[in-house]
Amino acid sequence: MKTYEHLYIGGKWLQPSASGMIDVIDSGTEAVIGRVPEGAAADAEAAVEAAKLAFDGWAATPAAVRADYLQKIADGLKARTEELAQLICGEVGMPIKLARAIQVGAPVYNWNAYAKLAREFAFEARVGNSLVVREPVGVVAAITPWNYPLNQITLKVAAALAAGCTVVLKPSEVAPLSAFVLAQAIDDAGLPAGVFNLVSGYGSVVGEIVASHPFVDMVSFTGSTRAGKRVSELAAATVKRVALELGGKSASIILDDADFAAAVKSTVSACYLNAGQTCSAHTRLLVPEARYDEARALAKAAAEAYVAGDPRSDTTRLGPLASAAQQARVRDYIKRGIAEGAELVTGGPDMPDGLMRGFFIKPTVFGRVHPKASTAQEEIFGPVLSILTYKDEEEAVRIANDSLYGLAGAVWAGDDEHALRVARRIRTGQIDINGGAWNMQAPFGGFKQSGYGRENGVYGLEEYLEYKSLQFQAAKAAN
Numbered sequence: 001m002k003t004y005e006h007l008y009i010g011g012k013w014l015q016p017s018a019s020g021m022i023d024v025i026d027s028g029t030e031a032v033i034g035r036v037p038e039g040a041a042a043d044a045e046a047a048v049e050a051a052k053l054a055f056d057g058w059a060a061t062p063a064a065v066r067a068d069y070l071q072k073i074a075d076g077l078k079a080r081t082e083e084l085a086q087l088i089c090g091e092v093g094m095p096i097k098l099a100r101a102i103q104v105g106a107p108v109y110n111w112n113a114y115a116k117l118a119r120e121f122a123f124e125a126r127v128g129n130s131l132v133v134r135e136p137v138g139v140v141a142a143i144t145p146w147n148y149p150l151n152q153i154t155l156k157v158a159a160a161l162a163a164g165c166t167v168v169l170k171p172s173e174v175a176p177l178s179a180f181v182l183a184q185a186i187d188d189a190g191l192p193a194g195v196f197n198l199v200s201g202y203g204s205v206v207g208e209i210v211a212s213h214p215f216v217d218m219v220s221f222t223g224s225t226r227a228g229k230r231v232s233e234l235a236a237a238t239v240k241r242v243a244l245e246l247g248g249k250s251a252s253i254i255l256d257d258a259d260f261a262a263a264v265k266s267t268v269s270a271c272y273l274n275a276g277q278t279c280s281a282h283t284r285l286l287v288p289e290a291r292y293d294e295a296r297a298l299a300k301a302a303a304e305a306y307v308a309g310d311p312r313s314d315t316t317r318l319g320p321l322a323s324a325a326q327q328a329r330v331r332d333y334i335k336r337g338i339a340e341g342a343e344l345v346t347g348g349p350d351m352p353d354g355l356m357r358g359f360f361i362k363p364t365v366f367g368r369v370h371p372k373a374s375t376a377q378e379e380i381f382g383p384v385l386s387i388l389t390y391k392d393e394e395e396a397v398r399i400a401n402d403s404l405y406g407l408a409g410a411v412w413a414g415d416d417e418h419a420l421r422v423a424r425r426i427r428t429g430q431i432d433i434n435g436g437a438w439n440m441q442a443p444f445g446g447f448k449q450s451g452y453g454r455e456n457g458v459y460g461l462e463e464y465l466e467y468k469s470l471q472f473q474a475a476k477a478a479n
Contacts, residue, residue: 002034002087007043007200008183010050011193017042022173022200027093027320028311028358034087036176039201044168044209047197051139051166052215054194059136059164061192066162067118069191073158074111076185077104077150084178086312088149091175093319093359094274095311102274103178107154109440110456117461118162129474134465136164137241138217141210143203143231144179145223146172146322147277147381152245153179155455156220157196163464168197168216170206172223174323203227214238218464221245222279225379225404225449243453243463245279245445247379248407251400252282253422255393257414258434260291264298266435267410268385272306272363275319276383277326280408280430280444284369284376286396289389292368299365299387300346306363306383308352320359321382327359330382334364337375342386343367371399379405397425406447410435429454 002024006013020038025031037043058066077084085100094103124133142156149172160167171179183198199206211219211234218241221231225246235242252267254260270282287295311319321327334349347364361382369376369386376386390396400409406428413419416433423431429446443459445451453463 001032002177004034004036004180007037007039007047008187008196008198009043009047010197011187011191016040022176024091024175024177025323026090027322028090030324030357030359033090034177036173036180036200039199039206041205041209043199043201044170044206045213047168047199048139048141048210048213048215050194050197051168054192055139055166058166058192058195061164063118063121063123063162063164066164067115069189070111070115070118070158070162072189073182073185073191074108074115076188077111077182078108080181080185081108084150084181087177087181088175089311089319091177092147092149092274092277092322093311095313095316095319097314098274099311103148103150106440107150110151110154111158113440113457114158114162114461117458121458121461129472131470131472133468133470135468137464137466138165139215140165140167140464141213141216141219142167142169143207143210143219143221143223144169144171146174147274147279149175150178150182152222153182155460157182159455159460160220160464161195163461165218165464166195168199168210170199170201170203170210173200173202176200207231208234211235212237216240218242220453220463228451244451245453245455246449246451247405248279248281248446248450249284249377249379249403249405250280250282250408250410250428251284251286251403251426252410253286253396253400253412254288254295255396255411255413255418255422256288256291257418258412260294261298262435263412264295265302268299268302268306270410271385272303272318272383275321275361276330277322277381279379282408282410283380283385284400285385285387286390286399287387289391292387292389295387296345296367299385303346303363303365303385308355308360308362318363318383321361322359324359326381327361330361330380330384333375333378333380333382334384337366337369337373337384337386340370340373340375342369342373342375345387347384371402377403393422397422400426404449407450408432
């Protein structure tokens with residue numbers, strides 16, 4: 001069992017101000033696999049003050065030197081790949097093969113990518129008689145979720161450090177262990193004291209302090225839309241910059257000329273990745289009314305190939321959900337879907353066959369779902385796919401856009417140009433065209449109540465920079 005008794009503040013592992021501890025539960029066995037401190041208000045205050053004290057020195061550090069530190073951190077994480085994969089597999093439930101590749105491989109890639117960007121990014125440029133410089137926004141509070149714990153931390157912390165910001169990290173209390181391994185790698189890399197600070201705890205205490213603190217210049221939050229609204233309220237009092245990556249209810253539109261077999265199989269895969277615990281999951285499958293029976297049969301076969309099991313087995317495709325609370329939430333949505341009259345194609349609210357423990361859910365598909373039904377409108381965050389039908393492309397676009405969210409989606413057609421014409425009409429931040437692969441350099445973020453701001457690549461770096469214009473006399477500027 002991993003037990004961490006200290007918080008990382010001001011370059012030191014410090015005793016928390018209170019004695020509370022938070023148990024970390026294994027999603028597959030329901031056993032306690034770790035413990036972390038329950039940070040208090042005083043700990044959050046101390047972390048913010050440490051970040052404030054460290055800011056001027058870190059902001060003045062040459063970008064190439066900042067890049068060297070990020071490279072050391074990337075190397076430290078890569079050396080800890082198996083440890084991290086096992087921890088996150090336990091906390092979140094992602095099968096171990098995927099955990100190694102996605103939950104650890106992606107963060108290592110992104111730490112390396114931000115090291116490279118720090119060396120190459122143009123932090124200043126001449127514009128007429130002005131020198132336009134990009135400066136770090138200041139002290140950043142990063143509040144991160146449990147579904148992709150290390151990668152969501154990385155997309156905030158690595159980008160902020162590359163920009164010259166200092167950071168206070170509040171990881172999810174459900175999956176905090178990888179944050180402590182990261183802090184160890186940061187400490188080993190010799191990052192200057194106070195540049196990175198880690199305070200575990202609950203959002204109602206630590207999160208509220210860092211989101212409202214006058215020394216914090218920016219809050220970057222990934223999580224539920226409800227919690228994101230609260231972060232925005234707290235930040236507004238001191239006019240902080242806020243970046244929010246919130247919920248999604250993404251539509252995968254299969255047009256009549258598409259390869260139906262490939263499109264349905266890929267949509268089910270995009271829905272069930274990480275047991276559906278993905279904000280960009282393609283949870284609404286839109287198909288022509290005349291081809292519903294075909295789509296239904298394909299979705300049923302694809303879903304039933306996802307057999308739930310031990311996430312630490314190399315053969316498992318579908319692991320458990322991350323917590324008992326999430327399992328109860330998803331079960332409730334499945335029951336509501338049945339009560340609302342949707343056709344239960346496969347799955348259901350009961351435990352998968354042969355499993356007695358763990359936060360598992362049967363891979364579920366609903367058919368003939370009404371566009372206004374709760375399973376078509378609300379984010380479930382579990383392995384639940386809803387099939388909706390449309391009469392023509394106009395109706396498909398209208399249904400896809402009939403959502404509070406706008407995070408991701410997909411369009412499938414006989415050729416890319418046909419798909420592209422439809423995709424341009426969908427109000428969402430990212431759309432896969434005929435199965436286009438995830439691009440870690442492309443911007444990721446949402447429209448509407450999916451939030452604002454972007455992560456990934458240079459777009460993520462720019463979130464943590466301010467513009468400053470320095471005007472010269474025209475004759476001098478020409479020299």
